[in-house]
Amino acid sequence: MNFPLELAVKKINRHSLIINLDYCGTCHGTCSGCLLSTEEKDSTESFLTLEKISHCFAEISKPLNYVEQLAIGIGRGNALALQDQSWDILKQLGEIVQQYFNYGTCTLEVATSLIGHQRQQLDKAKALIDWYNQQYLNIDCKFVVISNPGLTSKNYWKNIQWFLSELALKRGGGENSADILVLNLMSDSLPSLKLLEPLLQQHHGPINIFWASGVEFKYLSENVGFRQKIKAVSHWLEAFFQRSKKLGLDCNLNNMMTLIKSSNELETKEVLEQLNQGKGSLIFIDKNADMTWGDFTVLGEIDPVRQFNPGQTNDYDRHHSGKNIHSEIKQLFRHSACQQCDYFSVCLMSGGYKTAALNIKLQESRSVSESTQWKQCCPSALKSVFEMALN
């Protein structure tokens, strides 16, 4: 196990901690920007055993006295498609969470793509909610529905709406009864806002945006330009931001824009200090039970191993995320659009710079030469949203 936890002299209290597990790969989805390999998606059993998870929790909890808000993410495939032993581990997980962590609230966030037999998956989801209610471990069981951008028909969104509303009803329909929806973005199949509208109006829980541009662009053929793809995402983000603001959605894009409005006047140095202070609240445990720090960004939680080096989890410097903030910023300094950008500090604050740095790096690694238009293009796709939010 390889994790940079410093030996703590005195145990600390944390306001929040999210631990995301690469628990399973099982999924019949077809998203072209999937972080999983075909082999991983075809697997029918979980990658992690209870024993391996226990070891990781023991390490993570060593320097901690108390966590006010703890969340355990069960990713990355469709946990509701798991059977037998792998499914049972999800039930036993609660006990080891309680064994290692002293927490105020704890949420188990179970990922599902809902691809497969939906009635069966709904029944399993309800059974898991009941199980955790009966265990009295003070653990709330929530589901994270990850949308498959390749399947965005009217019926597809209707099914998601049905699943989310059934579970909200199961919890009594009151405050905090809703699950989480993640809109997984791909530049060539962005969800239609028209088809999404009924869901946006009805769903009262968080609706978060996720864009893993590194995975999408890594395998792009040399003659396909990034610029048009980034522009497509940028236009979609603008339209979604306008709509989500109007509807007052609990969305990572809205929430981050509210936060940066209050930090807009900060100097780059102060923003960097804030970013460093925020580190250490997000941990990823990969399928081999190796751990790494993650980063919160406006375009989703970043797992540096999966997102920055897809398919090569073993050879990667796992401490990348904590060490390379300055080299990522240098990437932006080399790009004309960023050099002249009025929203540079805001881009740092939101974590958008991570997507930008990665896209610049990927473009530079291609044999096609950079066009003037590319140099003028905002590489994070976020500039127009910053403009809207701050003006």
Ligand code: SF4
């Ligand atoms: S739903 Fe998630 S796990 Fe399944 S294919 Fe799509 S991105 Fe991959």
Ligand code: SF4
């Ligand atoms: S908003 Fe776009 S152009 Fe501005 S600094 Fe960020 S990535 Fe660069």
